[in-house]
Amino acid sequence: MGMFQVHRQVVRLIRLGALVALLTAVAGGGAVRADDGVVIDVNAQKKGTYPIAVPTASEGDAAVAREVTQVQTFDFSVAGVFKVLDPQGFLADLKAEGLGINPQKWKDVGALGVVKFKATATDIEFRLYEVSKGTNPVLTKTYKRAGSNTRQLVHRWANEVVKYYTGEPGFFGSKIAFTVKGKKASAIYAMDFDGAGAYSVSNNSSTNILPAYSPSGGQIAYTSFMRNNPDLYVGAAGGGRPKKISAYQGMNTGATWSPDGSKLALTLSKDGNPDIYVIDASDGKVLRRITNDKAIDTSPAWSPDGSSIAFVSDRNGGPQIFVVSAAGGGARQVSFNGSYNTTPTWSPRAGKKIIAYTTRDGGRYDIVTLDLDTKAMVRITQGEGNNEEPSFSPNGRAIAFARTGQGVFIANSDGTGKALKVWSGSATGVDWGPAPKD
Amino acid sequence: MKNAEMHMLAAMGATLFSAALVVPTVWFTDARASSGPPLGEMESIEASLAYKKPNAPKQPQKQKQAPNPEVKPDGVSRDETKKVDDKKPDPKDEKPSKVVDPLAKFHRPQDDDTDTGTPTESIGAFDGSQFGIGDVTKGDPYFQRLVVDLAWAAPELARSGAEAPVGCVRITADGKIPETTFKVKGDDDIATLAETALSDLKKKRTKDPEEVPTHLLKALTTKWVCFKFTAKSSD
Numbered sequence: 001m002g003m004f005q006v007h008r009q010v011v012r013l014i015r016l017g018a019l020v021a022l023l024t025a026v027a028g029g030g031a032v033r034a035d036d037g038v039v040i041d042v043n044a045q046k047k048g049t050y051p052i053a054v055p056t057a058s059e060g061d062a063a064v065a066r067e068v069t070q071v072q073t074f075d076f077s078v079a080g081v082f083k084v085l086d087p088q089g090f091l092a093d094l095k096a097e098g099l100g101i102n103p104q105k106w107k108d109v110g111a112l113g114v115v116k117f118k119a120t121a122t123d124i125e126f127r128l129y130e131v132s133k134g135t136n137p138v139l140t141k142t143y144k145r146a147g148s149n150t151r152q153l154v155h156r157w158a159n160e161v162v163k164y165y166t167g168e169p170g171f172f173g174s175k176i177a178f179t180v181k182g183k184k185a186s187a188i189y190a191m192d193f194d195g196a197g198a199y200s201v202s203n204n205s206s207t208n209i210l211p212a213y214s215p216s217g218g219q220i221a222y223t224s225f226m227r228n229n230p231d232l233y234v235g236a237a238g239g240g241r242p243k244k245i246s247a248y249q250g251m252n253t254g255a256t257w258s259p260d261g262s263k264l265a266l267t268l269s270k271d272g273n274p275d276i277y278v279i280d281a282s283d284g285k286v287l288r289r290i291t292n293d294k295a296i297d298t299s300p301a302w303s304p305d306g307s308s309i310a311f312v313s314d315r316n317g318g319p320q321i322f323v324v325s326a327a328g329g330g331a332r333q334v335s336f337n338g339s340y341n342t343t344p345t346w347s348p349r350a351g352k353k354i355i356a357y358t359t360r361d362g363g364r365y366d367i368v369t370l371d372l373d374t375k376a377m378v379r380i381t382q383g384e385g386n387n388e389e390p391s392f393s394p395n396g397r398a399i400a401f402a403r404t405g406q407g408v409f410i411a412n413s414d415g416t417g418k419a420l421k422v423w424s425g426s427a428t429g430v431d432w433g434p435a436p437k438d
Numbered sequence: 439m440k441n442a443e444m445h446m447l448a449a450m451g452a453t454l455f456s457a458a459l460v461v462p463t464v465w466f467t468d469a470r471a472s473s474g475p476p477l478g479e480m481e482s483i484e485a486s487l488a489y490k491k492p493n494a495p496k497q498p499q500k501q502k503q504a505p506n507p508e509v510k511p512d513g514v515s516r517d518e519t520k521k522v523d524d525k526k527p528d529p530k531d532e533k534p535s536k537v538v539d540p541l542a543k544f545h546r547p548q549d550d551d552t553d554t555g556t557p558t559e560s561i562g563a564f565d566g567s568q569f570g571i572g573d574v575t576k577g578d579p580y581f582q583r584l585v586v587d588l589a590w591a592a593p594e595l596a597r598s599g600a601e602a603p604v605g606c607v608r609i610t611a612d613g614k615i616p617e618t619t620f621k622v623k624g625d626d627d628i629a630t631l632a633e634t635a636l637s638d639l640k641k642k643r644t645k646d647p648e649e650v651p652t653h654l655l656k657a658l659t660t661k662w663v664c665f666k667f668t669a670k671s672s673d
Contacts, residue, residue, distance in 0.1 A: 040663075042588060042590040043670060044668070044669040046594045046671050046672060081595055082595075130597070132626050132629055133625060
């Protein structure tokens with residue numbers, strides 16, 4: 001090899017080195033690397049509901065299997081995070097699978113999660129599968145049926161599934177209180193969140209309105225006209241004789257509990273004009289006056305961190321939502337859409353400042369949510385009757401509300417999906433109780 | 439000094455002089471004339487670099503090329519991704535739908551012509567051992583449409599593993615996808631969703647194929663085209 005050829009080889013090597021260096025630099029971002037085949041990064045924003053299959057059991061007690069499937073399907077449908085797949089499309093041989101799964105059969109129908117169960121005379125065994133994990137269940141629970149309500153067992157299981165996926169407690173098994181309007185009177189009712197087991201809390205023939213669950217869920221505060229004045233009572237959530245807490249002259253209405261359950265904020269008109277006050281939850285003693293304005297201030301809602309109270313005031317014209325410190329002070333208007341916004345309620349989601357309220361739009365009443373930090377609004381209802389008085393589920397994933405003349409409904413709090421009716425009748429004043437205790 | 443010595447010295451001088459002329463030329467000029475082997479699997483990228491980024495001369499060179507003619511704006515976008523403005527046709531400008539151009543066969547193809555027909559050069563067969571297609575496809579509209587058809591999405595609760603799945607498709611010249619494979623296959627929800635996405639892409643492009651443009655034929659049809667699937671939480 002001559003000197004000239006050597007030089008050419010050197011030149012070529014230098015060029016090759018430069019080329020390799022350049023290619024390495026180009027591929028350095030991870031987007032393109034010819035050697036390992038990573039060519040295109042496709043990155044999605046996680047969004048939307050998780051497809052889950054809830055097939056019925058093919059063995060065991062058929063009636064119990066039907067009930068378990070029905071309750072599970074409803075729970076996962078209103079959880080706010082799942083899309084329950086239509087069982088008509090299932091390809092798996094449920095009889096052959098038993099409590100197991102053939103992952104490919106479930107992948108083929110788009111399922112990421114599959115719930116299997118088997119009910120016997122003594123217990124119900126549940127299994128949760130992630131199809132990507134194969135044939136081994138990721139969660140298994142067995143509940144004894146003796147002395148237990150099947151619905152409650154299924155709710156407990158559904159809460160386990162929600163907790164597995166979200167890390168948050170589910171709201172299945174929680175209660176909703178509401179006012180049932182009659183011709184001459186109205187009563188406070190409570191029921192399971194799915195509408196089952198409704199019962200009367202206020203056992204009187206008077207007008208009873210605006211129930212509010214205590215943070216523990218053991219008590220309900222409500223306003224009753226049983227002594228001919230709208231006084232505030234607190235009674236056991238299971239019913240029974242209530243205790244009169246606040247009976248000042250004029251209004252004692254719209255109570256909301258402080259997060260620790262020791263205080264109540266409500267509207268009092270004892271000084272002539274309806275304003276927001278804080279009272280002691282045990283004896284009704286006024287602790288402080290929150291608002292002092294010649295306008296009407298009503299519908300207080302205590303924030304989950306205890307720092308703020310949202311309320312409705314017409315001080316700037318029509319009724320709008322305002323927020324004030326729970327210690328009192330200046331209030332700031334937070335709703336600016338339209339001319340009529342009422343009945344605020346706070347989302348319990350940690351780290352978020354989100355309220356839901358009733359808004360009038362085009363002559364109809366609908367539910368919206370408003371993020372107080374980002375100002376993002378989400379419409380929860382639209383074009384379906386008049387919807388009022390929202391209340392968040394204990395984990396903030398769902399919202400219950402009353403649809404005039406139709407009943408109580410539940411919808412996803414992110415505005416997705418369709419609202420489901422859980423109770424039929426003439427209802428108002430919906431309040432969702434705390435998460436169930438295990 | 440003898441004649442032979444003088445001849446030898448003259449020959450050495452001529453050799454040195456020639457070397458002095460040739461070595462810088464080899465050093466500073468393009469390597470197209472070199473007879474070295476190509477860069478194997480990276481031919482498309484090498485070509486791109488060779489044509490687009492020639493080495494700049496290190497010494498002043500005599501200008502051997504006429505200056506480029508001034509480019510006047512002609513209203514034609516050079517951005518191939520840009521859509522043509524929708525303009526309502528003027529009835530006066532309307533022409534008969536079929537105008538036969540007697541000189542059509544003499545027209546030279548223009549740069550902006552759409553790629554049609556089969557390539558004149560051999561592009562090689564699909565090599566299942568090679569993954570990736572290099573940087574030449576970056577931003578290409580064909581590729582953007584491929585990603586759109588992939589319709590990659592993941593629900594809020596989808597679980598991601600430590601390693602992102604890498605799924606690949608084989609694309610034929612007519613745009614069909616006869617085969618898919620996973621170079622990295624996880625065991626999480628993202629992997630399952632990626633599998634479904636590739637399967638759906640295969641069905642879609644097999645049913646409704648989009649022919650691979652000529653300039654991408656070699657890059658797309660001789661290797662696996664791979665996607666790295668990731669999803670991030672909104673919070």
